[in-house]
Amino acid sequence: MNTHHLGASALSTWILLLSSCTISGCATSGKVSDPTAKFTVSVEPTVLQLLLAADHDHDQKITLHDGPVEFRFQDQEKRGHLLRGAYPLSVFLQSLALAHDQGAGELTLSETELAENPVDRTSRLIREIFWDGLTRRTDEQGLIHNLQDSKNTAQKAKNHLYVPLADRAAVHYFEGVQKRHPELRLEIRQTPRKITSAFMDFIGDRHGLLSLKVGTPYVVPGGRFNEMYGWDSYFITRGLLLDQKTELARSMVDNHAYQIRYYGKILNANRSYYLSRSQPPFFTSMLRAVHEKLPRTGENKVWLRDQLRWAIEEYRTVWTVPPRLIRSHNLSRYFDEGHGPGPEVEVGAYDAIVAPFARAAGLSPADYLAKYEKGQVSNKKLEATFKQDRTVRETGHDTTYRFDLRANDFLTVDLNSLLYKYETDIAELIEKEFGGSFEVPGQKQPETTAAWRKLANTRRNEINRRCWNAEKGFYFDYDFVNEKQSNYVSATGLYPLWAGLATPEQARKVVDFATKNLEFSAGLAASTEASRGPVHLPDRPQRQWDFPYGWPPHQIIAWDGLTRYGLIEDAQRLAYRWVSMMARNARDFNGMVTEKYNVVTGSHEAFVEYGNVGSKFSYITKEGFGWTNASFQIGLRLLSSEQLKALTAFKPLNEVFNPALTSVSGKR
Template sequence: MVLRKWFLTLLLLSISVSGFSQDPEFILNIEHEMSRLLSQADTDEDKKITVEDSIKSPFWMLSQKGDSVSLSKVYYLSNLLQELALADIQGKDSLQISLRKIREEPATRISRRIKDFFWDDLTRSIDRKGLKHILKDTKASGDVRRLYVPATDSVGIEYYLDLQKEYPDFKMEVLPKKITPEYVKSINDKPGLLALKIENGMGVPFVVPGGRFNEMYGWDSYFEGVGLLIDDCIDLAKAMVDNFVYQIEHYGKILNANRSYYLTRTQPPFMSSFVREVFEASEEKNSDWLRRSLEAAIQEYEEVWMKPGKRLTANGLNRYYAEGIGIPPETEKGHFDEVLSEYAKKHGMSLEDFVTGYSLGEIKDEELDQYFRHDRSVRESGHDTSWRLENRAAHLNTVDLNSLLYKYEKDFEFLIGKYFDGYFTTSSGRSYTSGYWHEKADFRKVLVNLFLWDEIKGGYFDYNFKKGKRIGYISATNFYPLWAGIASEEQAEKMLVNLLNDLKASGGILASAKVSVEETATNEVQRQWDHPNGWAPHQMLLWEGLLNYGYEKEAHDLIYRWLYMITKNAVDYNGTIPEKYDVVNRTHKVYAEYGNVGTEFDYITTAGFGWMNASYQLGLSLLPKKYIEKLNELVPPESVF
């Protein structure tokens, strides 16, 4: 009798909530319910609810109206945990939540959280309001938190001098007017952030790649901007362009990131695309803003990329070429020990003595200098690291860089033609016509096809100008000409076959082909920009490239694979949106150098990762509705295409 009574009670409790109200609401005591939920569902005690937990029993909730519900799906339980944690962060004691919110469709939920929470959490400013991030900065050394300000920025110098009086552990340093590699080396033991634009007494805001960062990265910013524009954060995207203009005007380049040890290094050029897309997304077409931004982009093109002997090579194409002296200081201790040990042996010295002597300039070794020039150039390329670039980056006319500079030339042609009647004069008095940039782009296309196109293989490949031959490494970057518009229709058709054969994986586009890694690698180190990993910027550029040439079905397939992988991992792992994925195994559990930013959090991720967030929003904006419905149902790509 007691058993039957218990069974009847359980049966009543398990009746569908639709028998009561369509969307019951529950008022939950945060501390009590989090404790109860974690004790039942977080069995591995990692402060997350994932598929790796062995859930003890369904989690029951009772509403004030008497509606009851039991939750047993990991996704629903982790959603509830996230909502409780978010309310706790906001300082609330209780949470009023509907069942619909807990059972929110996964793609809808991810996109909503990116728009409503993630961008805000990733936004920084270097001013009085944002200084707390600087003072807690983990990349600074010693007790002093330094900020370096250009000598040419009188507004910034005045602002930070006043701010320095308020914070005893904050120090402003004024950079010399001429910044040399020797100077940058001299401050390696005094690292700090580099100032960005101050306007109206406030720091112009910017988005950082991930929650642990406090600096604005070069090419990350463009892709983040794509996501911001989709999410109607136009003012924030515009502010990031303004910070790029500031960097060009005061540092002479768009920096790898605004850190002192990045002063001699830039990153892949996306300024023209960023300016064009922000301007065209803005309701108010501010011609003064466009003029200043366009002038800065042209200045960057001319002074950073087109000076002979540095990033412009004798054949008329470009390379990455980061300057600097000695061992890059941003790496972890011991990062270069394997390489340095060989040179220490060559000089008949212990590793410690050799490193000390080399760092002080007492030991000279041109071969090692060249190795570090290549290493810095790898980092300038944004692809740090890949076997494609190992110990040869500064000797390569890369497909990606020359495609991006072609895009600059076409953007300049378009912007000057459409918004300046075909004629543009800079503040220094130099004039450009849209026809001038048309000719520059046409000439670059000829050179790219001459040196980088392989007719037999049907694709573009990086060209080693020192050896006079293409390297043959199969990389996602080989397909940038689809995005930039360099490839002819016939070339694009051949490239499509290679892309699908060599780089298509279950979770999207591979960073490089397995065969190329196997043929090139000299040890077992897993480079993060190689097989089996996939990265957001490659996906975004190649989706749009395929669509440019009318390959909609193929593009939708690749978009769906990427979004499915992100969505499934977020559903199974408490909302995780990390920096990179293994696209072969469709997992965020990546075993490569530098770990995987965005996987370490308690209860809830509040930031995701910048260009991952953007890729998700872009992917959803490009997918037809019928595929988004399948995505919300978590239908695997194999059953959709």
Template sequence: MLFRLNIEETLQKLLRQEDTDGDKKITKEDRGPKRFKLQTEDGAFYTVKGTYYLSNLLQELAIARNKGKEYATIPLRRIEEKPANRISRMIRRYFWDDLTRTIDEAGIMKIVGDEKAEGKEQRIYVPLKDEHAIEYYNKLKRKYPEINISVLPDKITPEYVLSINNKPGILALKLEGKKGVPFVVPGGRFNEMYGWDSYFEAVGLLLDDREDLAKAMIDNFCYQIKYYGKILNANRSYYLTRTQPPFLSSFIREVCEAGKNTDLKWLTEVLTIAIREYESVWMVSGKRLTENGLNRYLAEGIGIPPETEEGHFDEVLEEYARKYELNREEFQQKYMNREIVDEELDMYFVHDRSLRESGHDTSWRLDNVCADLNTVDLNALLYKYETDFEYLINTYFDGTFQTTEGKSYSAAHWKEMAAARKRLINVYLWDKTKECFYDYNFKLNRQTFFESATNFYPLWAGICNQDQAEKLKEHLMNSYKARGGVLATTKASVSHVPDHLPKRQWDYPNGWAPHQMVIWKGLLNYGYEKEAEELVYRWLWMITVNAVDYNGTIPEKYDVVACTHKVYAEYGNVGTEFDYITTSGFGWMNASYQYGLSILSPELREKLNELADPDILFK
């Protein structure tokens, strides 16, 4: 059955009748009749019924209008498409392309002119040693005089980054000739290349046969290491002293495993740079490597992180303002101008920046303590680097790897490094009584016992023995499982936080895509297919129900207890603001959906299309 519809006429009539709250969406909160009559091409009439089908009609009209059409020919199968099938198809066909960016003439205005630009100023920072980029962007400036081109100094210090806080801009990424190497952004106001987001997005890209784009993102990561010294939190100027959770080795390995033929020249180049990152970012003693041989997050910087929401630190600053007998505004100005130097407050912001470097901004797990912690997640990730390096060298280089810089590494070397780290993880992070891994405070010489989803990263990295894996699986299913998936932290872990303090977005009752994906893979590593499928189903069911009820909404995060995208913590929920149709979803949420579907059995995929309640399905 086909409908040939005048787009504007049908769109306006549909919205007048069904969009009773005027938000240019059709959701379960609208109070229209939820019945809309259409005429088929052969003159018959058909009534579209219910929120989900009506919102699909709205979306199909929007897709056709976005293509510049006056009339849309829409088959009934698109309007009444099964929800899980539709979400997956939209991700594969529309969302990835809409989230793709390049920093070149074709794509530059989409990034430098976004809401993060200060006023009308649009600035690109270019590395001093990338002569090709400097020449390219200076030529581009002659065509687009509103763009400012600034060349970074050879040595980037916290003092320099502080000096450009009032001149924020995008950081250049790799150019190939006159074309920018593409990358995927998370979505919404996150309109730049983020660190660990990119790895999780790539998991979805590889499943959707977009190896080209995943490989391009590795190239951009390597560019960052080469010219900025690290994989950045994101390619914005105020992130120059901050890295992100290290996923590059997994990224490289999975791209190689997905490809039919691995380009050894390319692999040699990127593996060389990944080893450089491991050694220069993570294994410098006294920095991110601590005396006990384990690692921590440690982001440099001076003063208040400029990207934070206005008022985010008011309570902290009020306390220090009273100490100096000033009002908060006066104290903040003097502190940022370094007229007042307070070592204790400086340390607070070291912890805060380090917390942001961890990707978990913010959580009470890391508040005012992050730089003192050997975290489970970081050390599991670095163990994975070591085992990935061993695997890649054995698989593609016959056990010995010669870098482009002339250094030689054996697979045996990395096996020894991984074994040494595993021993330390078991000494410092594993608690025999509670039978779980916990972050270790090396200043206080004790574990924190904070219950976080990050405590299960050793399953993903392959650190556990089978007995440990069994204990972790039981702990996970008993304490972290919510109706909509895995909790970021347990309710008990934040029960000590007074009610007047803000809710942190990486804490109970919220759940996040990267935690789900890491834990699913971890369970599968140890043969727990049944538990993995249940957790996958719960997460995808929640996403699907919200998309059905709210016009296809796929946001950044969820409350996995209430199973809603209406999350009231800190920064709101990116990906919920759109008209008619979401054209991009949210990066790692899209990936989690595609990855989850790849794990589910055909029977559970069909149950997902039927929206079978997980509490009944898995009782």
């Protein structure tokens, strides 16, 4: 994509004038500079002058909220310049901030750089800056960035670092770091070979970072999520691969394999309070995505063999045994093995849950919760509610009204589609790479393609029997306690297409249903408004994984699923909605890329629960948000060259796609 795709008239709204004249003579000169000509400014004074002139709401950003803005300034050769419009001024501010952070006292750039198309610029920043800004390591140098945890604000005399007892080399390494860096206030604690509820109770409030493979980099989502997350990592890996960061993507797989080996599962994230739960399983999809980019060498085949072993281990010891497996139904559920309120949960998040009990006791929710946590009040119903809340967090959809705080009771369509994908991935890898039979260390019988295909067929049949609604033409979660389908319409109903378990006829019906019920101006909503139900404070607040919010993983899953079934134009239409919305927000709001968006309004202003990660920064964002960055890069690759040209010109959807498909029931 090139900036010449943007028409001159559109460009002029961003850079109205960059004149090579003195400021006092600008009004009469009439001469416009060569757009490629460079000019140089002093960084710090220019930043201060720019903010004074254009940052009207004093948030250290230049956005549409600042209203009409312009900036007159002189370069070091005393030539006067005039910039008008939020976009060029915000690009100027971001460029100055980068120069400042790199220790430069001066910045040289051109009009052309300030007029870089927002689509191209966002993609470039993701590739060149954001991934690096989100990369972490668990080693001597990396700990300074990893130890701090804004989610756990308890005052601690020590920073606890948990290291697997079985990884003796890591234990020795970090004990050395502890001695060399007393300023880190490290307390090394060892995790047992098998993580038990007794060990999690032993941790108490001494929470801390869980070490990963020493020195092996990984990418975090960003902001308050400064750890390696479970399902985020799959989508991040996809983005890394598109941006030619193959070794970093391989390291993501290595760190997940490390977690399976030493912590027993791919964790929600690598903090001690996450030891009791996993997240939606995407490990085989990560593995295959990386493997496909690697040269076919003997070394890489050994790597694949090692990782496949851990994928099978995770499948057999986490997802297909109780308490997650419901044997009577041959399907699995999410289940957190811990108890009590989550230590990582933001202050006030439990108010709606606790409020009924607090009112009965004549206390505020905060006071009642404090007494509960200290053991001063006992409440079995609240205890069960916290158990359900923890399971909601294992689903990755924290939080939502999808389960009505009964998440343990549902065989979800997303989890079982993901496990079907594990079964077919493992079957295909064994067949294509290992001749149909795969030896697992310590296992008497080899794993075979035939056996894994049988598992996949059984699961597909059960999903279609329990989760497929022929009347509605969509997939729903199954309530195994009450033996009935949920009626909650969720974007997760598209997962069977991503996994490839639906028939072509089912796929077409799913798309028709999703188009009518979940597709909005900026992409797919997490749910319908009717399924979410009414929201009101204090008892039923808005939840972030419900209507009207849209999330990157749901978009990517849908695009992939539609593409798998040959429904390319539908996939491209959805991608165009999402990517154009992201580009508009980045253009109008200082390069902003956030974890979620309001897909009805097309806005990043989705401040619900803990807010919207990626929206709070000064001068420039150097991170965006992990899976949102990936969604932008993936969405761009899905569009045709003509669609990309339209995107960079910010053409409305109905000028790019069949108008009959872009306006349904008037809600688009």
